[in-house]
Amino acid sequence: MRILLAVLVVAWLPALAFAQGQSVATLRITVADPSGAVIVGAHVTVKPLASGVTAPAAMDTGARGDAVFSLLDPGRYAIHIESPGFADYDARDVRLRSGENRRDVKLAIAKIAETVQVGRDPRERASDPRSDAFATVLGQDQINELPDDPDEFEQALKDMAGPGATLRVNGFRGGKLPPKDQIQQIRFRRNMFAADTHEAGFISIDITTKPGLESWRGSTNAGFRDSVLNAKNAFAPVKGDERNERYGVSLSGPLWAKHTSLALSVDGTDAFDSKTIVAALPAGYFADSIRKPNDALNASARLEHALTKTQVLRAEAQRNHTFADNLGVGDFDLVQRAYSQTRTEDVFRLSTSGSMRKSLFNEFRFQFRADDTSFTSASNAPAVLVLNAFNSGGAQMGGSRGMHQVDVADDLDIAVGKHAFRTGFLVEAGTYRTDELRNATGTFTFASLDAYSAGLPTTFTRNVGDPHVEASQIQSALYFQDDYRARKDLTISGGVRQEMQSHVGGVHIAPRGGIAWSPFKSGKTTVRAGGGIFFDWFDAQSYEQALQLDGTHQHVETIVQPGYPNPTLGGRALALPPGRVQLALDLAQPMQREAMAGVEQTLPGEIRLNTMYIRRRGSNHLRGVNINAPLANGVRPFPDSGPITQVESIAESQFDGLSINLNYAQPARRLFIAANYMLSRSTNDADSLFSLPANSYDLAAERGPALGDARHRFMSLANLPLPSRFRLATSVRIQSALPYNITTGRDDNGDTISNDRPAGVTRNTGRGSAQVDLGARLSWSMGFGTRSSGGVGGPQVRIVRGGDADPLGSAAMGGDMTKRYSIELYAQSYNLLNRLNALNFSGVMTSPFFGQATSAAPPRRVEIGARISF
Numbered sequence: 001m002r003i004l005l006a007v008l009v010v011a012w013l014p015a016l017a018f019a020q021g022q023s024v025a026t027l028r029i030t031v032a033d034p035s036g037a038v039i040v041g042a043h044v045t046v047k048p049l050a051s052g053v054t055a056p057a058a059m060d061t062g063a064r065g066d067a068v069f070s071l072l073d074p075g076r077y078a079i080h081i082e083s084p085g086f087a088d089y090d091a092r093d094v095r096l097r098s099g100e101n102r103r104d105v106k107l108a109i110a111k112i113a114e115t116v117q118v119g120r121d122p123r124e125r126a127s128d129p130r131s132d133a134f135a136t137v138l139g140q141d142q143i144n145e146l147p148d149d150p151d152e153f154e155q156a157l158k159d160m161a162g163p164g165a166t167l168r169v170n171g172f173r174g175g176k177l178p179p180k181d182q183i184q185q186i187r188f189r190r191n192m193f194a195a196d197t198h199e200a201g202f203i204s205i206d207i208t209t210k211p212g213l214e215s216w217r218g219s220t221n222a223g224f225r226d227s228v229l230n231a232k233n234a235f236a237p238v239k240g241d242e243r244n245e246r247y248g249v250s251l252s253g254p255l256w257a258k259h260t261s262l263a264l265s266v267d268g269t270d271a272f273d274s275k276t277i278v279a280a281l282p283a284g285y286f287a288d289s290i291r292k293p294n295d296a297l298n299a300s301a302r303l304e305h306a307l308t309k310t311q312v313l314r315a316e317a318q319r320n321h322t323f324a325d326n327l328g329v330g331d332f333d334l335v336q337r338a339y340s341q342t343r344t345e346d347v348f349r350l351s352t353s354g355s356m357r358k359s360l361f362n363e364f365r366f367q368f369r370a371d372d373t374s375f376t377s378a379s380n381a382p383a384v385l386v387l388n389a390f391n392s393g394g395a396q397m398g399g400s401r402g403m404h405q406v407d408v409a410d411d412l413d414i415a416v417g418k419h420a421f422r423t424g425f426l427v428e429a430g431t432y433r434t435d436e437l438r439n440a441t442g443t444f445t446f447a448s449l450d451a452y453s454a455g456l457p458t459t460f461t462r463n464v465g466d467p468h469v470e471a472s473q474i475q476s477a478l479y480f481q482d483d484y485r486a487r488k489d490l491t492i493s494g495g496v497r498q499e500m501q502s503h504v505g506g507v508h509i510a511p512r513g514g515i516a517w518s519p520f521k522s523g524k525t526t527v528r529a530g531g532g533i534f535f536d537w538f539d540a541q542s543y544e545q546a547l548q549l550d551g552t553h554q555h556v557e558t559i560v561q562p563g564y565p566n567p568t569l570g571g572r573a574l575a576l577p578p579g580r581v582q583l584a585l586d587l588a589q590p591m592q593r594e595a596m597a598g599v600e601q602t603l604p605g606e607i608r609l610n611t612m613y614i615r616r617r618g619s620n621h622l623r624g625v626n627i628n629a630p631l632a633n634g635v636r637p638f639p640d641s642g643p644i645t646q647v648e649s650i651a652e653s654q655f656d657g658l659s660i661n662l663n664y665a666q667p668a669r670r671l672f673i674a675a676n677y678m679l680s681r682s683t684n685d686a687d688s689l690f691s692l693p694a695n696s697y698d699l700a701a702e703r704g705p706a707l708g709d710a711r712h713r714f715m716s717l718a719n720l721p722l723p724s725r726f727r728l729a730t731s732v733r734i735q736s737a738l739p740y741n742i743t744t745g746r747d748d749n750g751d752t753i754s755n756d757r758p759a760g761v762t763r764n765t766g767r768g769s770a771q772v773d774l775g776a777r778l779s780w781s782m783g784f785g786t787r788s789s790g791g792v793g794g795p796q797v798r799i800v801r802g803g804d805a806d807p808l809g810s811a812a813m814g815g816d817m818t819k820r821y822s823i824e825l826y827a828q829s830y831n832l833l834n835r836l837n838a839l840n841f842s843g844v845m846t847s848p849f850f851g852q853a854t855s856a857a858p859p860r861r862v863e864i865g866a867r868i869s870f
Contacts, residue, residue, distance in 0.1 A: 025072040025096040028309050030104045030258070031061050031081055038065025039107065040184075042083035049076045049093065062354060064258075068310045070357055074098050081105055100309075122523025123489040127516045129194070129528075136160075136663055136674050138186040145719050145729030145777050147828060148223050148865055149246055150177060150267060150298070156775075159733050160715050161188055161203040162678060169207045171409075172367050175347040176298050176320050177207065179250040179265045181219045181869065184210040193512040193530035193596070195479040195495030196411060196422055200534040200592045200616065209263070209302065216253030222246065223865030225271075231834045231859035233276050233289070240274025240289035244863070256305075263302040270295055275330035278854040279390035280847075282453055286390070290335055293325045311354035318347040328395045331840050331855050332388060338378040339395040346370045361413040367406070374400035375436065382565070383443040386452045387745045387754060388847035388854075393444075398437040399467060403540070405430035418485040422495075429474040432544050439463045442557075444564055445754055447745045448846035458560075459752050460567035464578075465554035469547045473540045475501040491516045499535050503543055504589050508535045524602035526610075531595040538589065538622065542689050546647060551580030558642045558752050576752070579628075579642030581690070588649040592618045598659075608663040618653035623686035625650075629696040629751040643752050645692065650699070651685035653706070670727075675716035682706040687741075687764075694757045695749060704763035710735040725782055731775040739764035745846030758845070768841045768853065777828040785820030824867040834860035 031042040044067040047056040061067045081089040086107035147153045187206045225244035232239040248267035255262050272293040279286045302316040325340040353363040379394030411424040442462035446452040481495035494513040514530025556579035563570030598612030628636050628644040657680035664673040684706045693702045714734040741764050747754045838853030
């Protein structure tokens, strides 16, 4: 709490001191489009007409469309404002008096035939490391054509970004995405080794919500999907029963004109999908489909308020509730394995941002999250796992887990001459508790159907003890970054980040650096390169799971060659001493060293093409090792213990990728195309934190393809107008086959894990099949009525602060904002070609399905819906 108070004092004092200063002139300029919507990122220049007074000053408008110039000498000035897509504005002789001066400016739409010239030197813009080079930007038109279902919408964004993407809303992670009509812009941007970023150089998805408008606006939407419109899953004996009913309402507008705005949204889903079951039972082949209900209700409120002329406060509250039933059923898992899950999440966010004097910009963020999840099993009977044949018995899921987490962050930008400094901190602290019950009545594992028929399990395992655990964790970071403008066409960046985390020893220093160079006068070519070190956090939930099975709270009971159905009966049964999970004493934060180089070229016709090579090497990754596996003589190193899974910082990883990205936009025609191809190779030593090696004494054999190692990935999005008010959006996602592990199904080395591999076979050497998914959305819309505020036709533009102009002429408004009401009808199809995208390939050699797929991604699904805006 003391740290938080200190941060608030540091953040507020300069702003208050500035607000009280009246001995000189202060000029506040608010820039809006013809409809009255503010323009964020418009470039404003103020130049004195008299010599020997204040030097010329320039800045971009902030989150509320304001640019505030302080410490000006009273006198006469010239004002110039420019923003791509709008006509330039010039005021040749503006008199400023002592104290506050205010000017509201509405920019006219630029004529279509006019070439909009940006006053900033194109080489300077192209070599800005925070510009939109190597980025893809979606405006409202493109956002409107993405899936309307919130979960499908989020998944579509992640598919576009690729593996490892980080998603943020107004700088915050976690929580639900805002409604599409409240989103101003979505940017897919690759981190260029800035020290303010925790994550390695994966794609970040930055979502910016719309600022408050001058009038109340809202929308209501509904979508419907039914099995009548869907195709049959190829692995289902009959078409599964499915239904999805979705609804949403959003409303936003001013509470106090030009000072305070409010945005509200509520959305819900009443749905059930079907999941196929494919299994081999002693009586023969079995196939079925099971209904899986899924209900959700989400509500949010967001308030924006102008604290001072330069400081904006944003507060947001969310409550998200979901219920899902028949989880755990599908593929080899029979219906007895079902369990339900209820989850409630509460989120509160608070942020302040704005300029302090002419060369300082500060953003402070605070977030509180509370999450509670409970589980209920349909059955708590002992589980029976016949490897990749069938799984029966109870899921044995019960109890609940919860967390309370607080995030505090601050970023301060300082402009000094040719230097653009950025410094800040991040603190994440949380408390976690769980009494989640797993495997309380035990699990029998059989190597094959023959072993099951003979009543000969390989092992029986059970978690014994009190699962109640409470834990806390804190992680923090400090950073400093300098972007030095060496020349007009060259920026050199360097920074350092320091990270710490409880439960993982040491202070970790991560240096980073890069260059951005625009070699030609046109500014149409950008070269970027850089490198740095990144650290990863030890996940709090993983730490919590390790505590549960630490031998004190709970221990693992293991019986080798047990009887069945009573594991203790049978002449071969051998009960081992209690087993446990423990963390290595020298645990370290996982580290990644990354380098990257790329070139972006703007081609004729405003086609942006970039190519990039990424090299990543990881060390100190966390993985589990059974340190009490039998030695060659059959004796365990710790005879008084059973299996001991120790989490160690010893795993490594490698990634090499070549990315090619294309963006094409014609704002006048509202046409947009984006495509990305990635050729990559990814290897590592373990599939997950607690996954165990086939042989804990031969870890070199564990090096193999990562589970997500698709050598080829392609993703495209196209948005184009059709005659008679129709629009068509298409998405294509293609990826080559993913790997899977091949095992014998037996436990020949006696470590109690049935994951032994054939001689000479390394991890994840099997390959599935390629995935191809074509989606399409056809919409029709019309507007009627006239807004009282008036306005003009043509594209409406908003620019996001801190980046380049939105390259899509209709980026933020999406639609004819001169109309008071509008209606949109749509039909959306997923997997339009109904291609069989096979999944769940069996790698167990004793399975009747060895080498075969036993499930598939959803077949063609069709959703119809409507949206009414007012």
